[in-house]
Amino acid sequence: MNDPLKALLDAGVLNISKFPENSRYHGVSITTLAQSNQEPIAYLKRRLVPSPERFAVIQEHTVVEGDRVDNLAAQYLGDPELYWRLCDANGVMRPDELTEITGDRVAITLPEGVPGESDG
Template sequence: MAANFGANSRYATTDTRSWTTPDGQEISYLARRFLPHPENLAGIGSHVVVAGDRLDNIAAAELGDPELWWRVADANRAMLSLELTAEPGTTLRIALPEGVPGMPHV
């Protein structure tokens, strides 16, 4: 069963699990979300980091929604998202979410 998160959430397609305690109480929890392989994500652009950049602002500018910051992190294989904006001049890849095919270049 999938969790009930908004469509723009990185957990939108993540399943939930449940565990029953010895006394019969059922506890629901979110299954582990594995990071996608960036090379499998369809690239749609790039962003060069400037001093003071934040992923939510980059996502708002590049993807139209600051809550999609996780897509920038996924496209750049980031476990610690703050590292992506730590060094001005770094080029970040902007990509579609996993499973969404890109358009071929014409």
């Protein structure tokens, strides 16, 4: 029996994510690895970290003693679980890198690909 919905899902035309919208993995496809004589293994396709140039800076935060990346995400982005957006926009892999040096500046940006005022 041909199932058109399953065909669309299998082809990746419809994007249904098992991750919430505030997750860095929202929209990342889940696929399976078929193995002979074994159960298939489900895995996430690779999430490519965007280049910081893809983000429009709207303001900067100067790090002070005691700052935490989750608190900065809550303050500037409205959700502490969006800390990964600050990491992506500032080109860091470890979240603690953003706040470990007092006086460093953290770029607060629009989401990836959303143009800012100076982007035309």
